[in-house]
Amino acid sequence: MSGPRPVRAPRGTELTTLGWQQEAALRMLHNNLDPEVAEHPDKLVVYGGTGKAARDWRSFDAMTRTLRTLKQDETMLVQSGRPVGVMQTHEWAPRVLIANSNLVGDWANWEEFRRLEQLGLTMYGQMTAGSWIYIGTQGILQGTYETFAAVAQKKFGGTLAGTITLTAGLGGMGGAQPLAVTMNDGVAICVDCDPRAIERRIEHRYLDVKADSLEHALALATEARDARRPLSIGVLGNAAELVPQLLAMGAPIDIVTDQTSAHDPLAYLPLGTDFDDMASHAADKPADFTQRARESMARHVEAMVGFQDAGAEVFDYGNSIRGEAKLAGYERAFDFPGFVPAYIRPLFCEGKGPFRWAALSGDPKDIAATDKAILDLFPENESLRRWITMAGERVHFQGLPARICWLGYGERDRAGERFNDMVASGELQAPLAIGRDHLDCGSVASPYRETEAMLDGSDAIADWPLLNAMVNVASGASWVSLHHGGGVGMGRSIHAGQVTVADGTPLAGEKIRRVLTNDPGMGVIRHVDAGYDIAEDVAAERGVRVPMRED
Ligand code: NAD
Numbered sequence: 364m365s366g367p368r369p370v371r372a373p374r375g376t377e378l379t380t381l382g383w384q385q386e387a388a389l390r391m392l393h394n395n396l397d398p399e400v401a402e403h404p405d406k407l408v409v410y411g412g413t414g415k416a417a418r419d420w421r422s423f424d425a426m427t428r429t430l431r432t433l434k435q436d437e438t439m440l441v442q443s444g445r446p447v448g449v450m451q452t453h454e455w456a457p458r459v460l461i462a463n464s465n466l467v468g469d470w471a472n473w474e475e476f477r478r479l480e481q482l483g484l485t486m487y488g489q490m491t492a493g494s495w496i497y498i499g500t501q502g503i504l505q506g507t508y509e510t511f512a513a514v515a516q517k518k519f520g521g522t523l524a525g526t527i528t529l530t531a532g533l534g535g536m537g538g539a540q541p542l543a544v545t546m547n548d549g550v551a552i553c554v555d556c557d558p559r560a561i562e563r564r565i566e567h568r569y570l571d572v573k574a575d576s577l578e579h580a581l582a583l584a585t586e587a588r589d590a591r592r593p594l595s596i597g598v599l600g601n602a603a604e605l606v607p608q609l610l611a612m613g614a615p616i617d618i619v620t621d622q623t624s625a626h627d628p629l630a631y632l633p634l635g636t637d638f639d640d641m642a643s644h645a646a647d648k649p650a651d652f653t654q655r656a657r658e659s660m661a662r663h664v665e666a667m668v669g670f671q672d673a674g675a676e677v678f679d680y681g682n683s684i685r686g687e688a689k690l691a692g693y694e695r696a697f698d699f700p701g702f703v704p705a706y707i708r709p710l711f712c713e714g715k716g717p718f719r720w721a722a723l724s725g726d727p728k729d730i731a732a733t734d735k736a737i738l739d740l741f742p743e744n745e746s747l748r749r750w751i752t753m754a755g756e757r758v759h760f761q762g763l764p765a766r767i768c769w770l771g772y773g774e775r776d777r778a779g780e781r782f783n784d785m786v787a788s789g790e791l792q793a794p795l796a797i798g799r800d801h802l803d804c805g806s807v808a809s810p811y812r813e814t815e816a817m818l819d820g821s822d823a824i825a826d827w828p829l830l831n832a833m834v835n836v837a838s839g840a841s842w843v844s845l846h847h848g849g850g851v852g853m854g855r856s857i858h859a860g861q862v863t864v865a866d867g868t869p870l871a872g873e874k875i876r877r878v879l880t881n882d883p884g885m886g887v888i889r890h891v892d893a894g895y896d897i898a899e900d901v902a903a904e905r906g907v908r909v910p911m912r913e914d
Contacts, residue, residue: 367405370396374725383866387796389430391495400762414489418444444486461844463488471854490801494844494860499761507543513706523549524591526617531602533560537622541595542569551595561597603659607666625684628656657691664688712890712898714772714883716803721765724793730764776879786867798862804886809856825857832859839874
């Protein structure tokens, strides 16, 4: 029987399979489980608590074995992390087709999913775990950077210099906030009740300093703001206490958000409980803990609304804190918007989203060369230049070296074709796997997040991710995936992904041109269909055909 063991992607130019598309799938599957990348590699869990790359170790071995012998006109089918068939297709077809965690509507809840998982019939694929294109914490850092850049663009003249952001939660994802704010030249005050969360972020250089008190934090923040100097400040305490206190003090806060783990009331520290007692209280009295956590969240959200009333820019960062506060009876909980409708949707209308690529050579020099190519291709994009430059200096690679940046319709294909030329000319040592998160402009239906508050009310229409997967298959992607659940849970989202390999051949160039045009094109047409003017303009300017606009 095969069992847990350390897994690492092969590096270099030597093929262990019959071609670079198969090789890329094999390396990226292995890379997702590299101990530098995965949260619990022994359990095949990549990220997000339960998001897996393969159903079990036997399935992992079978996929590896199959990829080694898979021919250029064959396709491996993966059903929730287990290879279930190999079919003869053709050279334009994907080498792997993946469907993860999908359940029929009436059955799509956690209880049924867990029952089926227990029986060994399914697995949770998250977004990029089961589709083999997770690149570690760089993804969340870039997404958070992009959100704050969009806030700056919308409200503060394109920069956060001279502003103070208040947030809470310095955990796995939330810990990216201080660096994302300072990368946008702003000042951040970040509250967390766990002293280790603050220390860890200082050690990793995501957080600059720790304040001794709220007053100290405010003094440091206003001084840095006045000097227009970026600075991030950690403060220890309960956000449900400190955020209302700052409001009462009349603190000059410009932006407020939150990334405590509010989506799970058993992970949000209620007022009146010491942090050291949190785990035992949650375990011993879950119902009481939940009730008190929700009441505390209501206090926290009430203060956020107070800051909004006072003129600050306030948004929910996808942690359901508004919903929990509402459950506690706070009526104005939804007075501030979620981050997607507030800032990200205009980017989605342009087909923008989290484009990423990994160097199959394993050599960081290949990523440095692609960074340079991106800067050459898009010299006018200031926010992109700032991100690529700082990422080159600050991002520590996990597993195969990789890069992420947000590019839109008409940009991704140019980048992809340039990368393919660089492989062909030998400027890069080996091919690249070019993919993206499932959280993208036209690839997801998720009414609590990506498709919250669509203009035409089409939040829960899930035809779009299905069309997205089909168009990527039809356009020549190397592997395509269709998942359910992602970051918001069973019954709440359907989403698709693609990865396309730049191996330097003319055929790869043709495939890249189609996939990296049509994939973001889905974002443009999805938002034209929903009635967004920006998407209409993008479609008209860049020649995206929308039949219902042609009469
Ligand atoms: P995590 O559990 O790793 O970290 C949460 C942090 O919040 C911990 O450090 C904890 O000490 C702190 N915390 C809990 N209660 C607190 C309180 N009352 N006061 C101050 N600090 C408190 O979680 P994470 O992975 O960082 O994710 C945070 C939240 O953000 C989750 O709800 C997640 O679903 C959400 N999220 C949303 C998006 C998105 O939509 N863009 C992306 C990532 C994460």
